[in-house]
Every structure is written in C-alpha cells, then in structure tokens.
Amino acid sequence: MKKVLKNPGMQAFLASLICIIIGLLIGYLVLLIINPEGAWESITNVIKNFFTWSKPKTQLKQFGNTLAKTMPLLMCSLSILFAYKVGLFNIGAAGQYVAGACASLYAALAWGWGWLPCMLFAIVCAGVLGAIVGILKAYCNVNEVISGIMLNWITLYLTNTVLSKVKEAASPYTLYLDDVNPSALLPNAGLNNLFNNNKYITIAVPLALIISIAIHILLSRTRLGYELKATGSNKNAAKYAGMRENTNIILTLIIAGGLAGLGASMLYQTGYMRWECTQSSVPGMGFNGIAAAFLGGLNPIGAIFSSFFIQHITDGGQYVNTNFYSSQISDLISSVIIYLCGFVLFIKLTMNKMLARSEERKLRQLKEAEAAAGKEVDQ
Amino acid sequence: MLLLIQYTLIFSSVLTLVALGGCISEHSGVINLGLEGIMVMGALGGALTMRYLGTTSPLVMVLLVMLAAAVCGAIYSALLGVACINFKADQTLVGTALNLLGTALATVLVKAINTAANPDDHSSEIEYVRARKMFIVNINGFEFNWFMLVAVIAVIVVAVMLYKTKFGLRLMACGEHPQAADSVGINVYKMRWSGVLISGLLGGLGGVCYILAGVSLWKFENGVAGFGFLALAVMIFGQWKPVRIALAALLFGLFRALSNTYIGFPSLAALNLPGTVYNMMPYIVSLIVLAFTSKNSRAPKAEGIPYDKGMR
Numbered sequence: 123m124k125k126v127l128k129n130p131g132m133q134a135f136l137a138s139l140i141c142i143i144i145g146l147l148i149g150y151l152v153l154l155i156i157n158p159e160g161a162w163e164s165i166t167n168v169i170k171n172f173f174t175w176s177k178p179k180t181q182l183k184q185f186g187n188t189l190a191k192t193m194p195l196l197m198c199s200l201s202i203l204f205a206y207k208v209g210l211f212n213i214g215a216a217g218q219y220v221a222g223a224c225a226s227l228y229a230a231l232a233w234g235w236g237w238l239p240c241m242l243f244a245i246v247c248a249g250v251l252g253a254i255v256g257i258l259k260a261y262c263n264v265n266e267v268i269s270g271i272m273l274n275w276i277t278l279y280l281t282n283t284v285l286s287k288v289k290e291a292a293s294p295y296t297l298y299l300d301d302v303n304p305s306a307l308l309p310n311a312g313l314n315n316l317f318n319n320n321k322y323i324t325i326a327v328p329l330a331l332i333i334s335i336a337i338h339i340l341l342s343r344t345r346l347g348y349e350l351k352a353t354g355s356n357k358n359a360a361k362y363a364g365m366r367e368n369t370n371i372i373l374t375l376i377i378a379g380g381l382a383g384l385g386a387s388m389l390y391q392t393g394y395m396r397w398e399c400t401q402s403s404v405p406g407m408g409f410n411g412i413a414a415a416f417l418g419g420l421n422p423i424g425a426i427f428s429s430f431f432i433q434h435i436t437d438g439g440q441y442v443n444t445n446f447y448s449s450q451i452s453d454l455i456s457s458v459i460i461y462l463c464g465f466v467l468f469i470k471l472t473m474n475k476m477l478a479r480s481e482e483r484k485l486r487q488l489k490e491a492e493a494a495a496g497k498e499v500d501q
Numbered sequence: 502m503l504l505l506i507q508y509t510l511i512f513s514s515v516l517t518l519v520a521l522g523g524c525i526s527e528h529s530g531v532i533n534l535g536l537e538g539i540m541v542m543g544a545l546g547g548a549l550t551m552r553y554l555g556t557t558s559p560l561v562m563v564l565l566v567m568l569a570a571a572v573c574g575a576i577y578s579a580l581l582g583v584a585c586i587n588f589k590a591d592q593t594l595v596g597t598a599l600n601l602l603g604t605a606l607a608t609v610l611v612k613a614i615n616t617a618a619n620p621d622d623h624s625s626e627i628e629y630v631r632a633r634k635m636f637i638v639n640i641n642g643f644e645f646n647w648f649m650l651v652a653v654i655a656v657i658v659v660a661v662m663l664y665k666t667k668f669g670l671r672l673m674a675c676g677e678h679p680q681a682a683d684s685v686g687i688n689v690y691k692m693r694w695s696g697v698l699i700s701g702l703l704g705g706l707g708g709v710c711y712i713l714a715g716v717s718l719w720k721f722e723n724g725v726a727g728f729g730f731l732a733l734a735v736m737i738f739g740q741w742k743p744v745r746i747a748l749a750a751l752l753f754g755l756f757r758a759l760s761n762t763y764i765g766f767p768s769l770a771a772l773n774l775p776g777t778v779y780n781m782m783p784y785i786v787s788l789i790v791l792a793f794t795s796k797n798s799r800a801p802k803a804e805g806i807p808y809d810k811g812m813r
Contacts, residue, residue, distance in 0.1 A: 152606075156613040211593045262792040267534065267593060268737065269791065271730040272784040279777040402723055409601055416594065445620065448612040450605050450722075457601035461580070464590030464598065 574705015
C-alpha cells in the first residue's frame with residue numbers, strides 16, 4: 123500500500139481525484155443554495171451525462187457525441203500541456219482553436235477543398251498564430267499570456283468577419299457542410315457503426331489518441347523533447363549548452379498552435395457544430411483545455427482521461443433541472459477544478475510528508491523494540 | 502466629438518482603476534491575472550445592489566454601489582491570495598481559474614435569481630436603467646460619470662501611497678526582494694495579502710464602472726470582454742507607475758471608444774471598414790505597444806515567485 127502511494131503517478135492520480143471530488147461538492151453546494159429541492163438529482167445528472175437516457179441505444183449515441191467533442195478538447199489540452207512543459211503558458215490556445223475553425227470552415231465552404239487539405243490548412247493557420255506569440259516572446263520579451271489573450275480577441279473578430287462571407291442569409295450561422303461540400307467532412311471509416319450509427323464519430327477519434335501518444339513520446343523519449351524541456355527550465359543554461367533557445371520557444375508555440383487548430387478541425391469538420399458569426403466571446407474549448415491539461419497531471423496520456431471527464435460533465439450540464447438551475451453549473455465545476463489544481467503541489471507535498479512521518483514512527487518503534495529486547499538480554 | 506470624449510474618459514477610468522489594481526498587486530510580488538474575474542464579481546455586486554436598493558437618494562446609491570463592488574472584488578481576490586501566497590500555487594493557473602470561475606459563477610447566480618423571480622426567465626441579464634442615471638451628471642450633453650472622478654482620485658492616492666508612505670515603500674520592497682524585506686522585519690505575507698486585497702478592491706470598482714459605461718443592462722454570460730487583460734497591457738505600457746498608467750489608459754480608452762462611436766465621424770465612416778476592425782483596434786494597439794516596450798521592462802523583480810521563508 124505504502125509503495126503504491128509513493129509512486130508519483132499514483133500521487134498525481136489521487137491529487138486529481140481530490141480536486142474532482144471537491145469541485146463536485148462545491149457545485150452541489152451552489153445548487154443547494156439556489157434551491158435545495160432538485161439539487162441532488164441535478165448534480166447526479168451532471169455526473170451521469172448520457173446515462174440519464176433510459177434506452178441503451180440512445181445512451182450509446184449520446185456517448186458518441188460526448189466522445190466526438192472530447193477530441194478537440196484533448197487537442198487543446200495537449201497544446202497547453204506541451205507548451206507548459208517548455209515553461210510557456212499557452213492561454214492563446216483558445217484563439218488558435220478559433221483560427222483553426224476559421225481556416226477549415228472557410229476552405230471547405232468557400233473554396234470547396236477536401237477534408238485533408240482543410241485540416242492541414244487549419245493546422246498551418248493556427249500554427250502561424252502560435253508563431254506570432256513565440257516571436258513576440260523570444261525577440262521582444264512579451265509575456266505570452268498577455269499576447270495570447272490579445273490575439274484571442276483579434277482572432278475572434280477576424281473570424282467573425284471572414285466567416286460572415288459563408289454564412290446563411292437568414293441566420294448568423296455558417297452554411298451546413300453536409301449540403302455545400304460533403305467532401306470536407308472527415309471520413310467515418312466505419313467507426314460510426316460502433317456508436318449506433320453516430321455520424322459524428324470519425325477518424326478524428328483514433329487520430330487524436332495517436333497524437334497524444336506521439337506527444338508523450340516526443341516529450342519523454344526524443345532529443346527534441348529534451349531540448350525543449352531544457353529551454354523551458356532554464357533558457358540561459360540551454361543557450362550555454364548550445365541549444366538555440368529562441369528557435370525552441372517559437373517551435374514550441376508553433377506545435378502548440380497547430381495542435382489547437384487541429385482540434386478545431388476535428389470538431390467543425392464533423393458537421394457537429396457550425397460557427398456563429400455574431401459570437402461575442404471566445405469559445406471555451408481552449409480554456410477548458412487548461413482544466414483538462416492540469417487535471418491530467420500534465421501528462422499526455424492522463425490528458426485523454428481528464429479531457430473525457432471535463433467534456434462529460436460539461437455535456438452533463440444540459441441535464442440539470444432548468445426550472446431552477448442553468449447548464450453553466452458545469453462551467454462552474456470545471457473552473458473550480460482548475461482552481462484546485464493550483465493546490466496539487468501542496469497535496470502531493472502533504473502526502474509525502476505524511477508518508478515520511480509514518481515511516482519515521484515505524485523506525486522509531488522498531489528501534490525502541492530493539493532497545494527493549496537488548497535490555498532484556500542484559501538483565 | 503463630445504460622445505467620443507465621453508466614452509474615452511469612461512473607458513479610461515475603467516482601465517485606470519483596474520490597471521492600478523494590477524500594479525499594486527504586482528508591486529507586492531503577486532501577478533494578478535484574475536483581474537477579469539474580479540471585475541465580473543465587482544460588477545455583479547454593484548448590479549445586484551442597484552437592482553435591490555429601490556429608491557434612495559443618488560448619493561446613497563452611488564456610495565453603496567461602489568462599496569458593494571469594492572467589497573465583492575476584495576473578497577473574490579482573497580481566493581487568489583490564499584492559493585498564491587499561503588499555498589504557493591502557480592499564479593498564472595490560479596488567475597486563469599478565477600477568470601473562468603467569475604463568469605461561470607456570476608452567470609449561474611444571476612440566472613438563478615432571474616428564474617426564481619420569474620420561472621420563464623432564463624436570461625443572465627440585470628437591468629438598472631434608473632440607478633444608472635444617478636451616476637451621471639449631464640453637463641451640456643456631456644455625461645459626466647462619478648467614476649471619472651473616482652479614477653482621478655485613485656491615481657493620486659495610489660501614487661502618494663506607493664512613493665511617499667512607509668506602507669507603499671515596504672509593499673514595493675516585497676515585490677523587488679522579499680528576502681531582504683523579511684530580513685529587516687517586514688512581514689512579506691501580510692504585505693502581499695494587502696497588495697492582493699487592494700487590487701481586488703480596485704478591480705471590483707473597475708468592473709462596475711465598466712458595465713455602467715454605455716448601457717443600462719448587462720448580460721453576465723459575456724463577462725467583461727477581455728478588459729481585465731487590456732488593463733494588464735495598460736499597466737505594462739505604463740511601466741508599473743501610477744501616473745504613466747493613467748496616461749496609457751487614456752490612449753487605450755480612446756481606441757476602445759472609437760469602436761463605439763466611429764459611425765459618428767464622416768471621415769471614418771467613409772473608410773467603410775467593417776465594425777470589427779474597430780473592435781480589434783485596442784487589442785492590436787496593445788500588442789504593438791507591448792512588442793516595443795517589453796524589452797526593457799521595469800517589472801518588479803520578484804513578481805510571480807511564491808515567497809518561501811525557508812529559501813532565504
């Protein structure tokens with residue numbers, strides 16, 4: 123038992139679990155304060171999400187919807203954790219995601235490109251946005267958080283303007299991909315049959331999983347990953363060791379941007395969502411990515427599970443009793459979880475302290491027992 | 502023209518208040534990225550006061566709303582204080598969490614209040630037509646808002662406090678070299694806590710000022726549209742100095758005001774640019790300005806690093 127608790131992976135898992143439990147408790151508390159009557163039912167519905175449906179077939183289909191939306195979130199969280207490993211806080215992921223949506227939708231709707239070129243175009247555009255943040259950081263010393271936020275808003279307004287050219291005349295939404303250019307839809311490759319013919323399940327799902335494993339390998343097993351991490355922990359030391367620190371910073375943000383852009387293409391090219399051209403706030407996907415990245419212990423494999431969990435409760439928000447509550451309760455829960463992730467270091471420290479103390483106590487007892495035994499022999 | 506000046510002044514007041522908050526917090530050594538969330542909370546406190554206060558004299562209304570906003574902001578900023586000062590959490594992460602939490606919490610609460618009052622009402626809006634009038638003095642078509650005066654006072658008070666009082670100098674010492682400050686008997690934790698709480702107070706005031714700027718109805722789902730971050734850009738451009746911050750805020754306020762009033766200028770309207778260009782302006786300007794000013798930045802040296810007594 124003690125050995126299991128000492129394992130850093132296990133500790134990260136336990137710390138995340140504690141964050142989740144406290145986050146849900148606070149969400150429940152808020153519901154209780156608003157109206158004690160339906161609070162329990164609503165919070166369990168948030169946790170159950172697609173299980174609230176009674177028919178197994180509907181459950182499976184709804185599960186597919188959650189899964190389809192998990193993939194872009196996973197990409198955003200990979201974008202954030204990748205940059206974080208290199209010592210950069212890529213809050214610009216939200217804007218890079220928007221840029222990806224803009225690029226893939228415009229290429230698909232206005233130029234009639236196929237799905238692969240659209241996807242690559244999204245990656246490139248979002249990567250360029252990341253590069254801007256990187257160049258500003260490397261050569262002008264601009265804090266990447268501030269420049270990222272500024273670019274988020276610039277990209278949002280730019281996207282609204284650009285995508286207005288391919289929107290429906292009567293609504294603020296962009297045209298349906300299915301009608302205008304079905305070739306831009308990601309191929310299903312038969313995966314949709316696994317989820318009761320849910321057409322939103324595409325090759326995006328396996329692709330996203332492969333990419334998270336690839337990022338894991340890149341970070342922990344390759345020279346590039348090592349160089350990037352070294353740059354993150356000490357820019358000057360990296361420079362001294364002959365690494366090109368400025369190039370590394372820019373490269374990191376290009377990769378991070380590309381990941382977020384790819385995430386957007388994975389959602390908008392399934393036809394699940396259309397862009398609303400009057401949108402007045404940056405979509406929450408990039409920000410939820412922060413929650414997923416930290417909840418997953420900043421590990422690409424952990425991010426798979428945490429992304430699913432965050433998307434699961436975000437979707438679960440729609441099953442609260444809307445007579446009293448609003449679906450934003452799940453945003454509240456996930457933001458509380460991000461806040462609590464700040465305490466993870468403290469939780470781990472406490473765990474280690476407790477372990478060390480109990481070990482010390484055992485040693486002391488052993489010594490005392492030995493001493494007592496020694497005395498007996500003396501007598 | 503008058504309208505442009507009016508909007509410039511009111512938006513600069515918002516930016517000045519919030520940027521001063523950020524400045525004090527950073528001088529004490531804590532980066533306050535949660536200003537956006539703090540603004541939302543201040544706005545929520547102010548808006549709820551305006552909704553429930555009923556009919557009172559304008560003076561009572563103005564004072565109570567300001568008090569409520571400041572108190573809400575300060576209480577909310579305590580979340581940052583606990584995590585970043587006592588538990589040494591990552592300040593960027595916690596600040597971001599506070600921004601997300603601010604909007605989510607305000608939306609949930611306002612929707613719950615609206616739905617409780619009227620079961621069919623699921624909006625996240627609060628209306629304050631009558632209350633807003635009490636903040637405004639009409640001088641020949643120019644709407645003077647009391648917050649403009651508050652912002653000017655805040656600049657003077659903060660400038661005097663930081664450079665002329667014992668408290669301010671000690672506070673700045675904690676942001677430059679907390680170990681040295683501690684060695685001469687200054688309680689670093691206490692100073693950082695006061696920095697964070699004052700920034701919450703000013704951020705809350707800025708929040709309610711923002712929602713009172715142009716409209717008499719606020720939809721809390723929208724948050725404050727990145728104004729907290731614009732304020733941080735103002736603070737960096739102002740090089741962490743109160744008077745310069747006020748000047749920077751005037752510049753940024755002008756660009757923000759243009760996006761509201763550009764239609765009124767024949768020369769600008771003739772350019773026929775889409776309205777979103779003007780919306781983007783403040784952000785683009787701040788990016789360019791940051792690119793040129795960040796190289797030799799005068800940021801407090803120890804900002805962002807949790808103070809650990811054992812590390813001396």
